[in-house]
Amino acid sequence: MKRVRIGVAGATGYSGQELLRIAARHPHVEIAVAMASSSSRGIRQLPALAGLWDGSIEPFSIDALAADVDVAFLGFPESVSAEIAPALLARGVRVFDLSGAFRLRDSNARQRWYPKTPVLNTTAVYGLTEWNRPAIRDARFVACPGCYPTAALLALQGLTSVGVVSIDSDIYIDAKSGISGAGKKPTERTHFSERHGNVAAYGIFAHRHGAEIEQELQHPVTFVPHLVPLDRGILETIYVRLTPGATEASVRDALETAYPDAPFIRLTGDVLPEIKNVVNTNFCDIGWKVDGHRLVLVVCLDNLVKGAAGQAFQNFNVAYGLDERTGLL
Numbered sequence: 001m002k003r004v005r006i007g008v009a010g011a012t013g014y015s016g017q018e019l020l021r022i023a024a025r026h027p028h029v030e031i032a033v034a035m036a037s038s039s040s041r042g043i044r045q046l047p048a049l050a051g052l053w054d055g056s057i058e059p060f061s062i063d064a065l066a067a068d069v070d071v072a073f074l075g076f077p078e079s080v081s082a083e084i085a086p087a088l089l090a091r092g093v094r095v096f097d098l099s100g101a102f103r104l105r106d107s108n109a110r111q112r113w114y115p116k117t118p119v120l121n122t123t124a125v126y127g128l129t130e131w132n133r134p135a136i137r138d139a140r141f142v143a144c145p146g147c148y149p150t151a152a153l154l155a156l157q158g159l160t161s162v163g164v165v166s167i168d169s170d171i172y173i174d175a176k177s178g179i180s181g182a183g184k185k186p187t188e189r190t191h192f193s194e195r196h197g198n199v200a201a202y203g204i205f206a207h208r209h210g211a212e213i214e215q216e217l218q219h220p221v222t223f224v225p226h227l228v229p230l231d232r233g234i235l236e237t238i239y240v241r242l243t244p245g246a247t248e249a250s251v252r253d254a255l256e257t258a259y260p261d262a263p264f265i266r267l268t269g270d271v272l273p274e275i276k277n278v279v280n281t282n283f284c285d286i287g288w289k290v291d292g293h294r295l296v297l298v299v300c301l302d303n304l305v306k307g308a309a310g311q312a313f314q315n316f317n318v319a320y321g322l323d324e325r326t327g328l329l
């Protein structure tokens with residue numbers, strides 16, 4: 001297969017650098033251009049990728065990007081994606097957007113959580129790879145899921161979709177994330193002295209990833225994110241009630257049935273997942289414990305890989321009919 005010419009925009013960001021790291025080793029990709037913001041800092045290099053990818057980061061220009069590539073990966077803040085993604089699509093570029101700008105389909109929810117997102121004629125395909133392969137195959141526009149929703153949905157969807165989790169169960173998602181989830185620009189909440197030696201909950205009933213999880217799950221959830229003093233990785237502990245008669249074997253059967261050919265899902269059963277086992281990989285590890293009608297799931301992934309750049313390339317592989325693992329294993 002001829003190499004696909006891709007552009008990485010937002011390439012100096014945490015997820016953008018991961019996009020380049022994967023693209024540099026991907027056998028069917030040619031990195032035609034990498035861009036960051038159009039600030040006056042001129043051409044930049046990425047020391048972390050020296051020897052792997054020695055290209056230059058250019059100031060952002062939509063004309064240069066659209067002229068040079070078949071596919072654009074966008075690692076922008078969502079307000080920037082909201083403007084740039086539609087313009088690229090209009091110029092015939094296939095877009096894999098890492099931001100949340102186009103993930104929510106309900107117009108009221110979108111208005112509430114992503115007010116800068118314009119109304120488009122086309123709907124982006126929600127790029128949760130394991131659950132949406134047929135639509136991703138034909139998609140010109142993929143909205144890659146958020147990092148927290150990826151973990152929650154991969155753990156829950158295989159159970160709610162077959163009724164192993166009780167329809168009237170409350171679903172509690174207690175989530176912990178490393179600080180890179182907030183991007184590279186430090187804020188009062190995220191800078192080192194605030195986070196070192198500290199753990200804090202935030203965004204209770206007020207985090208847009210809650211809306212995204214509910215959209216895909218079609219079930220209300222209580223989503224409570226926490227920041228923990230790690231640079232990367234997400235661990236979610238999820239509490240649900242099983243349908244009467246369901247057992248540990250039903251949970252195992254449902255998850256094994258949901259993921260028969262999913263190279264990046266590792267079902268660990270009662271060996272509970274830990275962040276250190278998934279960091280720098282595209283794996284999502286799912287473990288569980290059952291006691292009577294109570295089910296606790298524990299799920300882990302790397303927010304910058306399976307939660308961002310890795311999943312974007314998994315979707316790219318599906319879209320181009322490649323083995324899903326290409327460039328990722």
Ligand SMILES: NC(=O)c1ccc[n+]([C@@H]2O[C@H](COP(=O)([O-])OP(=O)(O)OC[C@H]3O[C@@H](n4cnc5c(N)ncnc54)[C@H](OP(=O)(O)O)[C@@H]3O)[C@@H](O)[C@H]2O)c1
Nearest residue numbers: 010011012013014015036037075098099181183184303308
């Ligand atoms: N971090 C995660 O774990 C994660 C996971 C899943 C999805 N996401 C989503 O992925 C996107 C990127 O996240 P991130 O954490 O990688 O962000 P980040 O570290 O803050 O990087 C943002 C990138 O966008 C560029 N940029 C900012 N404003 C721009 C503008 N006006 N025009 C052009 N480029 C601009 C920045 O360039 P400069 O260097 O020039 O400022 C930088 O390259 C976000 O939408 C985020 O919600 C992030």
